[in-house]
Amino acid sequence: xxxxxxxxxxxxxxxxxxxxxxxxxxxxxxxxxxxxxxxxxxxxxxxxxxxxxxxxxxxxxxxxxxxxxxxxxxxxxxxxxxxxxxxxxxxxxxxxxxxxxxxxxxxxxxxxxxxxxxxxxxxxxxxxxxxxxxxxxxxxxxxxxxxxxxxxxxxxxxxxxxxxxxxxxxxxxxxxxxxxxxxxxxxxxxxxxxxxxxxxxxxxxxxxxxxxxxxxxxxxxxxxxxxxxxxxxxxxxxxxxxxxxxxxxxxxxxxxxxxxxxxxxxxxxxxxxxxxxxxxxx
Numbered sequence: 001x002x003x004x005x006x007x008x009x010x011x012x013x014x015x016x017x018x019x020x021x022x023x024x025x026x027x028x029x030x031x032x033x034x035x036x037x038x039x040x041x042x043x044x045x046x047x048x049x050x051x052x053x054x055x056x057x058x059x060x061x062x063x064x065x066x067x068x069x070x071x072x073x074x075x076x077x078x079x080x081x082x083x084x085x086x087x088x089x090x091x092x093x094x095x096x097x098x099x100x101x102x103x104x105x106x107x108x109x110x111x112x113x114x115x116x117x118x119x120x121x122x123x124x125x126x127x128x129x130x131x132x133x134x135x136x137x138x139x140x141x142x143x144x145x146x147x148x149x150x151x152x153x154x155x156x157x158x159x160x161x162x163x164x165x166x167x168x169x170x171x172x173x174x175x176x177x178x179x180x181x182x183x184x185x186x187x188x189x190x191x192x193x194x195x196x197x198x199x200x201x202x203x204x205x206x207x208x209x210x211x212x213x214x215x216x217x218x219x220x221x222x223x224x225x226x227x228x229x230x231x232x233x234x235x236x237x238x239x240x241x242x243x244x245x246x247x248x249x250x251x252x253x254x255x256x257x258x259x260x261x262x263x264x265x266x267x268x269x270x271x272x273x274x275x276x277x278x279x280x281x282x
Contacts, residue, residue: 001175002132002236007077009033009069011060011117012087014041016192017136017184020225021084024233026053033073033080035087060087060113061105070120082236083121084134085114088154092214093196094207095149102194103150110154111161118165125174132175132236135162139182139251143258147211166243177232177241180255182248183221184228223248 008025012018014036022042025032026049034042035058046053054076056069073080088110091102114135125131140148141155162178169176193215199208228247235245246252266273 001239001241002082004029005031006081007031007033007073007079008082008084009035009073009080009117009121010084010086011035011058011113013045014038017181017225017228018084018086021086021229021232024226024229028233031077033069033077035069058087060085060117061108063116066113066116066120070117070124074124079124079128080121081125081130082132082134083117084136084232085117086134086136087113088136089192089194090148090151091194091196092147092211093150093198094147094200094203094211097196097198097200097203098150099196099198102196106150106154106194107157110151111157114158115161118161122169122174126169126172129173131173132177132241133162133165133169134232134236135176135178137162137178137180139180139246139248139254141178141180143254146207147214163243175241176243177235177245178243179232179245179247180251181228182223182246182251182254184223184225184248185221222250 008022008030010018010022010025010032013022013034019042022032022034022045026045029052031052032049032054033056034045034053035056036042037057037059039055039057042055046055054072056072058065058069060066070080089106091106093099093102118133121131121133135158137158138151138155140152141159144152159178162176166176195211195215231247232245235241246255
């Protein structure tokens, strides 16, 4: 549970869900460290909310900038109560079409950047005996679709990190929430989306068409970022915030479908799964 005077540090505040969340956090009277690779992109928020907001340039893949952002937050506000790891992006291409440099860049932002921020803020939270980490994953961290396998892999990694951190930090009074949004009307499938320059001709009628359809869905998503932001704040105000927070009916439906598919496999192969123990001595 967060209090009314909480200090938030939000990565990727310049657009999309991160922008919407930053706006709602400030509207609710909280204080916020507003970060973006280009501070000019969030300057309007700082000008509007005055002393309750500060803009910090932050590329989460640069360790020196991570340290500087956390230091600036402590110097200005004295602490960080809520860290929101929102910065991230998608990468389209079949597994066979993946480019090594792009795959590594995807993980540098979506995974290693998250780790760096968590490691930077956790000592202060442990010292105070309170705090909350919010990691923005995706329904793509629970289920998969063709053409976004590397993005899925980065978000599955984030799920494992979040689940583990929740167990490790519970004795220290620190909460963890991993947010799994469905399709929100942001730039995620537009200018923020990267795609492989490789297009295997044999995939043209299958994966190629699916890639194009995914890109064409930009601007048609049914979920509102402002409502998603309000849901995150509402969840963190609860006495016991959730470890997993699905956002959007599409995310909830897909998660239930994935659970049913897993359960079907588990049940169908239960006998074989249980067959691996050593035979008892006669």
